[in-house]
Amino acid sequence: MISNAPTGTVVLIGGALQAGSDAVWQRIVDEAGGPGAPIAVFPTAAHDPERIGAHIVAALNRCGARAEAVPVAPHLEGVDLQARLHDPDLVARVAASRAVFFSGGAQELIVDTLQPGGRATAMLQAISAVFEAGGVIAGTSAGAAVMSRLMFRDAMDNLAVLKGQWRAGHEYDQGLAFVSPDLLVDQHFLKRGRIGRLLPAMRALGYRHGLGVDENAAVVIKGAALEVIGGSGAVLVDLAEASADAELPAFNLRGARLSYLDAGDRHDLASGVTTPSQRKLQGRRVDPAAAGFTPGLPSDRYFLDILGDGCILGAMTQLLDGPAAEVRGLAFRANPRAGDPAPELGFEFQLRRGPGLVGWQAQAVGSDDYTVLGVELDVVPVRVANPLFTPxxxxxxxxxxxxxxxxxxxxxxxxxxxxx
Structure with missing residues (x-):
């Protein structure tokens, strides 16, 4: 774990980069110094590290880098992992790189390999040296998850985390701390409905800011400055003014603030100022509090699965550009699992128009690309009937x-x- 204030650049990729995503790969190369930049690729998290490592190396080299895979991965056959971690020649090559890239896979493999028991290996110290010298640390999926000081380890069940399943060394663990100590990172965010685990994790671990990066998107971080690139966006959560009712027997939250930053948008964590992309500024400004506001989205949908694919963003845009000042959705399990200690427990997400809610819609005809700033969110525990319905x-x-x-x-x- 690095101890100094961030000095380099971090690139967080939410996973599942699609064809035509060379802009993301090119940005990593450019940030590392451009053509010929030496980049060390760690397929440590992958279950097929040779194939995954070769794919990442090829993508970076296609954009002008001089990338090579570092053979440090638990699933590499015939490799003495401990010897590689402390090989002085290999460590020196990594330290001389201008960027380090972590693959996707299982993030626990990264921390258990490079930081066993919370102690940095010689290899992790070399990676930290790259960052402290102003280099780039990038990662996709699992490789993005490890960037916080604390990280999600194995918390695949969002609803279980909402219900209180939260254990050190299981659902969460120490990360590598390449981003601000007050920022918790998550990935595959909209696709997998991970707002359900980010909110309780932030409360439990004492984070003010949470950043959920969607698939096929990346966030470039330099100090407190964030920039979204790629084909999708990221959700920024701020709990500075959030509170909870200690009398309630389950997770609850009031006054969280959510924003959705689309490709090209920038945000400063220190000042709280967001600058929409030029594409958005040339489009339609959406202010539901403005005189003469006409909703662009006539829907009054209730989200029966707020943790479903893209649903939290759908609720945010409906709140911004729809007819109602409140949008609600439910997180629950319609088919409770055996052994579920609280099969009737669910959570209603209540999104409200608070002061300062504003957004922008891209100018293209039929575009549903929005930037949404300042949604207020409450999460209320509720009792759900089981069965939910009968014929x-x-x-x-x-x-x-x-x-x-x-x-x-x-x-x-x-x-x-x-x-x-």
Missing amino acids: LAALPRPVVESVLAGRGGPKENGDGDGQR
């Missing part, structure tokens, strides 16, 4: 036909209430 009982045909025709049910004794 309707069969009704006589005349009753069914009457209901379908919109005439209501049968009337008794002329009372007109349609009840039986």
Whole structure:
């Protein structure tokens, strides 16, 4: 773990970069010094490190780098891992690099290999030296997760974390601390609904800021300055004014602030100022508090699975550009697992228009690309029925036909209430 204040550049990739994502690879090369920049690639997290390492090396070299894979990975066959970690020649080659890239896979393999028991190996010290000299530390998926001082280790079940499953060495662990000590990083964020684990993790670990990077997107960090690149975006969470009710027997939160930063947007963590991309500034400014505001999204959808693919962003954009001042969604398990200690426990996410909510929509016709700043969020624990629903009982045909025709049910004794 590095101890000094960040001095280099960090590039966090949310995972699953798509074809045509050379802009992200090129940015890493450019930040490392441009053509010929030596980059050390660590496929440490991968279960097929030779193949994954070769793929990353090829992508970087295609953009002009001089990248090489570092054979330090638990799943490399026939390799003395401990010898490689302390090989002076290999360590020196890494230290002489201008950038280090961590592959995806399982992040626990990275920390357990480079920082066993929280102690930095000679190899990790060489990586830290690259950063402290102004170099680049980049990573995708698992390689992005390790960048915080504390990280998600094995917390794949968002709802279980919301319900309180949170153990050191299991759901979370020490990270490598290449970003601000007050920033918790997550990845595959919108695709996998990881707002469900980020919020309770931030509260439990004492973080003010959380950054959830989506798939096919990256965030470039220099000190307190963030810039989003790639084909998607990132969710920034601020808990500076958030509170919780200690009397409630489950996780709850009031007053969290969420923002969605799209490609090209910049944000300064120190000042709290966001600068939308030029593409957004040339588009439509959306301010639901402005006189004459006309919603661009007429939907009044209730999100029955707020942890579903992209749903939290859908709720944020609906709040910004829709007709209602509040949007709600539910996180629950409709088919509780055996042994679930609280099968009836769910959480309602209540998104509200607070002071300062504003956004921008890209100018292109039919574009649904938004930047959304300042959504207020409460998370309220609720009891969900189990089963959630039951089949309707069969009704006589005349009753069914009457209901379908919109005439209501049968009337008794002329009372007109349609009840039986």
